[in-house]
Amino acid sequence: MGLKEIPLLFVLAGLVLYVTLAGADFGAGFWQLVAGRGERGERIREHAHDAMAPVWEANHVWLIFVLTVFWTGYPTAFGSIASTLAVPLFIAAIGIIFRGAAYALRAGTTSLREQSAVDTAFSISSVLTPFALGTVIGAIADERVPVGNAAGDMFSSWLNLTAVTIGVLAVVISAYLAAVYLAADAVRAGDAELEQAFRRRALGTGVVAGALAVVGLVVLHHETHHLYHELVAGRGLPALIVSVLAGLATLVLVVVRRYELSRYTAALAVAAIVAGWALAQEPVLLPGLTVSQAAAPHDTLVAIVVAVVGGGLILFPSLALLFSLTLRGHIGYIGGGPASAEQLPDGGPTSGGVRGVVARSSTGLLVRAAGACLVGALGFLTAADAGWAHVIGVLSLVGFIVLGVCAALPLALQEDSAAGD
Amino acid sequence: MIAALIGTALGPVQQHYLDEARQMQALSFAVHIPLVCFGVAFPAMVLLAEWLHLRTGDDLYRTLARRWTRIMVALFAIGVITGTILSFEMGLLWPNFTATFGDVFGLGFAIEGFSFFLEAIFIGIYVYGWERMPPRWHLLSGLPIVFTGFSGSMMVIAVNGWMNHPSGFKLVNGKTTDVHPWAALFGNRFFWHELVHMYIAAFIVAGFVVAAAYAVGRLRGNWGRYERIALAIPLTIAALAAPAQLLVGDWAARTVATDQPTKLAAMEGLQKTTKGASEHVLGWYDAKTGDIKWGIEIPYLLSLLSTHDPNGRVQGLDAVPAADRPPVNVERFAFQTMVGIGTLLALIGVLTLLVRWRRRRLPQSVWFYRALVVAGPLSLVCLIAGWVTTEVGRQPWVVYGVMRTADAVTGAGGVPVGYAVLALVYVGVAVALAWILRRLARSPLAPHADPQPTTQV
Structure with missing residues (x-):
């Protein structure tokens, strides 16, 4: 064989x-x-x-x-x-x-x-x-x-x-x-x-x-x-x-x-x-x-x-x-096993938690970094033609999306205090 | 271009229903690809919600992640079966393609099989592990789903990139020799733009479709904190991905201009090789005269876009015999649909981001939410139009410049019967899927699971 x-x-x-x-x-x-x-x-x-x-x-x-x-x-x-x-x-x-x-x-x-x-x-x-x-x-x-x-x-x-x-x-x-x-x-x-x-x-x-x-x-x-x-x-x-x-x-x-x-x-x-x-x-x-x-x-x-x-x-x-x-039954069809309450993080909905996320990330800085990434992508992906430049361009674009989500998301999540629906 | 095909592994056959075989493949693909978007992008959104729960302790995110998990698993199950149909069709519809070139491209699917395997395993662990695993471990068990979603798309698109820009083998009397599968699949400069384009498209589609579902709710007055957050997460992702996609699309078009000039000529309806070519928006390609009728002409734009030089030379359809050209109007219409909708989605994205940035909130206009409701289905149309552009534009070749689709098709009878049965079954699956998604959207979590959050309307 x-x-x-x-x-x-x-x-x-x-x-x-x-x-x-x-x-x-x-x-x-x-x-x-x-x-x-x-x-x-x-x-x-x-x-x-x-x-x-x-x-x-x-x-x-x-x-x-x-x-x-x-x-x-x-x-x-x-x-x-x-x-x-x-x-x-x-x-x-x-x-x-x-x-x-x-x-x-x-x-x-x-x-x-x-x-x-x-x-x-x-x-x-x-x-x-x-x-x-x-x-x-x-x-x-x-x-x-x-x-x-x-x-x-x-x-x-x-x-x-x-x-x-x-x-x-x-x-x-x-x-x-x-x-x-x-x-x-x-x-x-x-x-x-x-x-x-x-x-x-x-x-x-x-x-x-x-x-x-x-x-x-x-x-x-x-x-x-x-x-x-x-x-x-x-x-x-x-x-x-x-x-x-x-x-x-x-x-x-x-x-x-x-x-x-x-x-x-x-x-x-x-x-x-x-x-x-x-x-x-x-x-x-x-x-x-x-x-x-x-x-x-x-x-x-x-x-x-x-x-x-x-x-x-x-x-x-x-x-x-x-x-x-x-x-071992660690996973299974929903079947209502012991819903181990002690494993849940304590505390209910706390708006302080959301603000915590926001506070830990400086939104203005993130927006500027995302903008810089977008400019980089324009330069390396759109203007340039070399393969290595495209790699940098794609990475910049991914950076733009990820930084953008980090900047924009907390605003939406904490909005209830501002907009008050 | 590699020398035209001399022979195939299984020899020539007569197939009267080549177009039906093509349509059956296209149907299977059009059903599968939206589910792929959810397989690739939705787990990331679910994990984001779960991570927010662990980070803030707010049970609302947990409820959101759990409800989305149920949607994710239903869509994944349907995606598993529609994907299986595609792999069967590699043999059932195109046996001569697989028989002749399986040794060149097959490796990509074999590795994709492993990727898919891991995805299935960790989806099983993640979905059935809610409540039973420690929260942090549960979140971690979801990460492989995101990775394998990416690696799986990478493998499949490596094969598609190879079909569009084949290399890594020689063909002698219908037998491949000098085969280098790794180089054929991954040493191919053509597939990177396809991969990035598709991966970002997955986030656009999943983002807009999920956002559209909650936009419908908002228009019906269903708008509490839960719904707003459930809309904000996918909308934010899609709003950033959609403008970014314009840059990737531009990159893709330039690569096509270099590597598949005939495809680009069909996308643009450009008859003659031209310096300083104009771009035509809308209109109809007249095969007799080779002109675009009723189109809006923008001088020099096509040359500028594809060569970065307003007087650059763009190859026309007449560079190849008529038998080697794709159907121009189908190709053009699909391409313009994709670009048009993609631009619209990018505008919605930019608008969302502007309102978010200037006013620090979601848009409030009812028209914005009406636009979102339309954007969901439109993003699916855009996705499929994009795949029509790349796949119809490859015709009449299955392996670009090497093997014609007509030489790849099966010699077996009954293609129309199979097509009809599959179409009926898929209609049934679509109805069933619609039913279950409505059910999941309405029904609360199972009674023994979380209590209903008070914030929910």
């Missing part, structure tokens, strides 16, 4: 993270859809939303990561896939719009009835999106995407037995991951009834997911025999074994209520499936196109590695912060 494969590893890792993290988000939408009526249904919907609301945007970005690294590292393959599989990708995109809109809209709902209406209306997308994205994976695995601009069939490329099976599997895995996550979350919230509800759902969908995986192998045997052979007897076999073991371990952990641990084994099972697929298909990316043929030139590959490693060094600590704050 060399430099040409490294971006593909990033893409596959991003895919595993997207399936396990955002998959749980779509799965939560699935459980909202089938939660049923009445108070109990509403509680399930409520719980599914509250658990996901702070993290869904961050989870969703893994898809953007997968797309951008893929089109930078393997542009020809990306163009071929996106044009042939335009229909399922477009369906997934529309589903993502609905899913995101549901979160935005919910912020404006005032009653439970409105909330559940929003949830139900948008939960359909939670099934559509993983299904459509699953068929995309299936179509690639089934060698239905030739190199070229929309060279494959617009419909039969993804509406075939292999692709549809993987699409359905994606939906079930999402529902399963969500149930495990929500059960764990219910334990943290100390809600035994909800925990039971999601534990049952986790076990049920876990068994279904396992059965579907077996069906998937049978389908592969008939439809894509080469891949099947590599998976059960070739390079993919170790990964397949790991996946089966991790899947079984997950079920056992759910039975014994070790939900937190079971999330990791579930992720491992998903990762092993993806790894098995990659190993079985390697070195071919698309029919007639190997990974190294598809790879971008050397400088671009190096740039991707630098960007991903550098970005990861900032990203992962931030993500860890988000998840640890969420898990």
